[in-house]
Amino acid sequence: MAATPLSCEEIVLRALLKRNWCHEDTKRIKADAFIRDPKKDLDGLSVNIRSKTEVASWLATFSRSFGADTLHTGSIRDIDQELDVGQAEEDAEAYPEHAIITGLPFSDDDPERAEILASRLVEISRTFDRTLRKR
Amino acid sequence: MATGTLPLYAPRVARRPDSPATITIVQRAEMHQGSSAVSSDAVTSAEYVITLGRIEELKSEVDEEDRPSDHAHGCALKVLAETARELSLDFPRASVSVGPNRGLRVTWSRGHGEVRLVCGGSAANKSYIFSESGSQHSVEYVVDGKHLAQHLRWALREA
Numbered sequence: 133m134a135a136t137p138l139s140c141e142e143i144v145l146r147a148l149l150k151r152n153w154c155h156e157d158t159k160r161i162k163a164d165a166f167i168r169d170p171k172k173d174l175d176g177l178s179v180n181i182r183s184k185t186e187v188a189s190w191l192a193t194f195s196r197s198f199g200a201d202t203l204h205t206g207s208i209r210d211i212d213q214e215l216d217v218g219q220a221e222e223d224a225e226a227y228p229e230h231a232i233i234t235g236l237p238f239s240d241d242d243p244e245r246a247e248i249l250a251s252r253l254v255e256i257s258r259t260f261d262r263t264l265r266k267r
Numbered sequence: 268m269a270t271g272t273l274p275l276y277a278p279r280v281a282r283r284p285d286s287p288a289t290i291t292i293v294q295r296a297e298m299h300q301g302s303s304a305v306s307s308d309a310v311t312s313a314e315y316v317i318t319l320g321r322i323e324e325l326k327s328e329v330d331e332e333d334r335p336s337d338h339a340h341g342c343a344l345k346v347l348a349e350t351a352r353e354l355s356l357d358f359p360r361a362s363v364s365v366g367p368n369r370g371l372r373v374t375w376s377r378g379h380g381e382v383r384l385v386c387g388g389s390a391a392n393k394s395y396i397f398s399e400s401g402s403q404h405s406v407e408y409v410v411d412g413k414h415l416a417q418h419l420r421w422a423l424r425e426a
Binding site for chain 1: 321328333362363364366372376385395
C-alpha cells in the first residue's frame with residue numbers, strides 16, 4: 133500500500149482503545165498500545181495527525197476510548213530505519229487526519245522485534261489525554 | 268497466636284504447595300518459665316492477589332473482543348501460579364491487558380526494567396516472555412513459572 137510520508141515535524145496521536153493500554157497505577161502508556169493487531173492494523177498502526185484533529189470529537193467516535201498519547205514523527209523515524217509515518221493515498225481525501233505507522237511486525241511473526249519497537253515507541257510517547265469516553 | 272517475650276527465634280518460612288504466593292510463617296516464641304509456643308500464619312502476596320483480580324476484571328468485560336480467550340486466561344493463571352510459588356511474597360504486582368487475538372499481556376515494570384508475559388489467544392498464536400533492562404533484552408519461548416521468575420528477578424532487580 134502506497135503511503136505519503138508525513139513531515140518530520142508533524143505530531144501524531146495514538147488513541148488508547150483498550151482498557152489498560154495505560155498502566156493502571158501510573159497511567160503511563162504501555163507497549164501494549166503499540167503491538168499491531170492482525171485484524172485491525174493490516175496496513176500499519178493507526179494514528180491521527182494532531183494539527184488536523186479535534187481530539188475530543190475524534191476520541192468520542194470510538195465505542196470506548198481511554199485517552200491518547202502524542203508522538204513526534206521525526207522521533208518515530210529515528211527509532212528504526214524501517215519505521216515510517218505516512219498517509220494512505222485513499223485516506224488523503226476521505227480521512228485527511230488519519231495516518232499510519234508502518235514497519236512494525238506482527239508479534240506472531242517476530243515477537244522480539246515487535247516488543248523492542250513497542251518499547252521504543254513508549255519511550256517517545258507523551259501523555260496527552262486520559263479521559264474515559266463511552267458512546 | 269504466639270504469646271510471650273520477644274525476641275522470637277528466626278522465622279522459619281515454608282511454601283504451601285497448594286496455595287501459590289502463600290507462605291506459612293512458623294514462629295516460636297520463648298515464654299516465661301522456659302516453655303515455648305509455636306504459631307503459624309498463612310500470608311498470601313497481596314501483589315499476586317491484585318494481579319489476579321485485574322485479570323478477572325478483564326474476563327468480565329462486556330465485549331468478547333475485550334476479554335482474554337479461555338486459552339490465554341488459562342495459560343496466564345497457570346504460569347502466574349507457578350511464578351508465585353517461585354517468588355512467594357516477592358511476587359510483584361502486574362498490569363494486564365488484552366492483546367491481539369484476545370491474547371493476554373501481563374506487564375511488570377520497575378525503573379528501567381520491564382517484563383512482559385504474553386499468552387497467545389490460541390494455540391496458533393505465540394506465547395512468550397519478553398524482558399528488558401536498560402539496553403539489554405531477552406525473549407523466552409518456554410513459558411512457565413520458573414522462566415518467568417528468572418526474568419522478573421533479572422529485569423526488576425534493584426540497581
